[in-house]
Amino acid sequence: MAVTRRTLLSSLALGPPAAVLAGAAPAHAASPAGDVVGKVSVGYQGWFSCPGDGAPIGGWWHWSRDRFQPPSPANTTIVSWPDLRDFARTYPTAYPNLGNGQPAALFSSYDQQTVDTHFDWMRTYGIDTAALQRFNPVGDEGPTRDAMAQKVRGAAERTGRKFYIMYDVTGWTAMQTQIKTDWTAKMSAHTASSAYARQNGKPVVCVWGFGFNDDGRPFTPAQCLDVVTWFKAQGCYVIGGVPTYWREGKNDSRTGFLDVYHAFDMLSPWMVGRTGDLAGLDWFAANVNAADQADCNAHGIDYQPCVLPGDLSSGHRRHGDFYWRSIYNMVRLGAQGLYVSMFDEFNEGNQIAKTAETAASVPAGSGIRALDEDGTFCSADYYLRITTDAGRMLKGQIALTSVRPTPPTTATTPPPSPTGDLAAGKAASASSANGPYTAANAVDANAGSYWESSGAFPQWFQVDLGGAYAVKSLVLRLPAGWERRTQTITVQGGTDGASFSTLAASAGHVFDPGSGNTVTVTLSGATARYVRLAFTANTGWPAAQLAQLQVYGDDAPTTPPPVTDLARGRAATASSQVQAYGPGNVTDGDAGSYWESANNAFPQWIQVDLGAAVTVSRAVLRLPPSWGARTQTLAISGSTNGSAFITLSGAAERTFTPGSGNTVTVGFEATSIRYLRVTATANTAWPAGQLSAIEAYAS
Structure with missing residues (x-):
């Protein structure tokens, strides 16, 4: 989208921190406890995809700037790295290996297993409700968003969590009519689920973005008020994701929108990017949030302020103290509910989902900060555990306290001993x-x-x-x-x-x-x-x-140092190629690009110049992981001069299947060669030689 939450918020001028909140009066609850009042809700993006996951949008959606190229330090949209130990399926990237030598892989939100894992975490850590983000569904991401709603519904029903639809109207120029059609034709059907959030007996829906002072949301007050009243006429409980300064109509808020804001059943002012320190949180609590709460109380509106862990990439977190102060200030005000920004926002660094603990678990040299960035080891689930305590304090199960009760580690997650490569990514x-x-x-x-x-x-x-x-x-x-x-x-x-x-x-x-x-x-x-x-x-x-x-720091690396692919980045040539599917694609590290020979013209060959004579005993051949199964008849040979070749492995049927990642490994006697050649004489799926990668290894 042309304007994102991040770009909008970073452009705002904020007031300086002032005195901390001196006191707070109990709030007048406009509504009884339900699925959002008295509960902790988390913003759930669910917007990451990877090639081969089946997502209609295709590519590395939200992982890469160019989504049709794999994510790498030069082609990325993320600033934090997820902890993947609970995931059964991940996807290899073009990032360098992790600091511990493991391949750098990422998850796909489109995999049901990913959604199930995330909702399992929500159940384990006492998170009540997930607000599923829904952007312009008329655009190219619409079919993927439709499917994500169904996946979230299934996971919520299985885990006993609640969910609701949260529309983000950024860049949605025809929003006024299309949002009504989308709700009526598609999203309202999910309210029949036992897992769909209800408040005051009504299905919950949120609209985020009305009144923001930027070009991405140019709607008039009349347009916005029409949408709010329409949803209420459909019997919905309507939450407004509104600007920080909604009540005053300045800075991030347009003027003339107060009637729109007061039409909502619940208000949730945005806070990401507003401040990066404890004094700033206290200033907002005293000078903005306290008056927001009073205004909501006076108008019978429920108040659901944002609480946030802080941008990890900018060093805001203070090993959990920033998040806890944010929570404490809002519970102390008497907020009717809390909205955590966000659950899985690895693009902005304010995620609470399990995150890489140390440099050993992020791509080496990438500059991505791990949870121990300030010197304090924090377990991968630390911010989920803080959220557990946030819910307990909101519900009165533990006493109100400004002192964070959540330790960075637990008895089962001690700080790691100095294992792995201690130098990876260091100065x-x-x-x-x-x-x-x-x-x-x-x-x-x-x-x-x-x-x-x-x-x-x-x-x-x-x-x-x-x-x-x-x-x-x-x-x-x-x-x-x-x-x-x-x-x-x-x-x-x-x-x-x-x-x-x-x-x-x-x-x-x-x-x-x-x-x-x-x-x-x-x-x-x-x-x-x-x-x-x-x-x-x-x-x-x-x-x-x-x-x-x-x-x-240990006697030997716990994970063996990564074996070097001798062919990576080397020059490649071939007997022929079709269109742009040239031989250089087999050594570029991109599993989605590939070489294809002239059609109906076997035999064909492709070879890699390793740069110098080196010992090779193993070749790994790959096709794009999303392709269907096929068998190619391939022979492997080697040469020291590029003209006289010896056979390393004779012609044989090599079967590529998606279940094995469309990968074939061929071992042979260790031989000193400079040129590695693969000759194709048959292909059961296409009348040409095809390879997306040729990798060469000494062992």
Whole structure:
């Protein structure tokens, strides 16, 4: 949409924090307890899709800026990373591996298993009601949104949760008529469900966006009032998602809308982006929310203010204190209900759903912050557990308290010991750098990028682990296709970044393509925050060079370092191609792009130049994961010069099935080759050779 909540809110000028809320009078409840009054509701986007999940909209909806390309650091819309340990099905991305070496994958909201998992969490953590977001259903996302409503309904019925439809009118120019048609023809049918939220005996519907002072919602007061009164005439209890300054008609609110706002049964003013600190929350409570509550009480309107965990990507959370202060201030006012913004909003960083705990669980070098970003370890479910306590305090099951009662961890979720790669994504520096070959390249988990010093010795490379650890081993890498060389390196460590002691004496370390150009250095376990490598010689180039430094605090990595795909990003050629389906697609890391040969013209071949002679013992062949099953007759051969080839694995029927990710692995005797060729002579599904990926591995 042209204007999003995030872009709108970031443009607003806010008043400075003032005195904290001094006191609060009990509210006059306009309505008795129901499914929104006296309850905690969460905003549920349900808007992520992935290729192969069956979503009508297709592509990486809401994960990528270009949804037809896989998400990566350069093609992303998210600022936080989900914790995926509870999901049965995930989808590989083009992000670097996680800090722990695991592939970086994401979930699809369109999978029923994802929705079921989210609603299982809501049941486990005492979340009463989900507000399913519904954007312009007449656009291209309409069929996907229709299906999501059904999936949410099923999950809510199974888990005993309630749900309601929350229309977001952003960018919906024909909203006044189309919203009525959509409700009558489609969404009203869901009110027959036992899980559909009801308040005062009426089905609940929310309309978010009336009165906002921006171009994305240009509706007049008369248009908006018509919609509100129409829904009420249909027997609905109508919630208004309104601007922060609705009552005063300034800043984010247009003037002349007070009659519209007062026509709603419940008001839920937006707060995301308004402030990022505790003093700001207190200022709004005292200077905005208190008067909002009084106005609602005076007009018999229920008040459902937003409470929010804070933008993780901007460092607002303060390991839960920001969220709890937001909750405490609104319960203290006497709010009739709470609206949590949001459950699954990984795009804006204000999600409460399970989130990556540490750098080990986010893509290395991506810059995405984990829950421990301020140094306090928080379990993945921490903000769900805070929401549990929020509900208990709202319902009077625990006493009103400004002190957060929820610990960042529980007895079953202790802070992790220092395992995994401690250097992944951490700050790195060096004595010098040659052009773009900077120090950051050695901690970005991409073994193809590298740091290179200027052409003079000695040189040093250093990483700040962010905390002091007992360092027991290092793994050093150069790009897998590089020729053999020996670098003379001393390993040093320190706790302050100024003084260093020797952890491993100067020695010649051999980087050999036969071993993946990888060197492991075992250390004694001395404590260090800063690990430094001092280089004094290199037999392969007159400079220090390093593609990856991994640092481990345990005796060995709990997860083996990722095996390098020797073909990734390498040049590829083929006997022929159809249209844009060229050979470069098999090494671009995008499982959705592919090579296709000329049709009805077998045999056909495609080959990858690995850049140098390297040992290869395994090839992985892929087709797009959403394609139907097929069998291709394929042979694999190799060459050192690109002209004389030897057979590595003879022609055989290779079956690609969606159940195995449309992936075929072919092992063969370890052989030193530079060129890897796949020859196709038959295909049961299409009269051409087809591959979306060729991967080559040393082991």
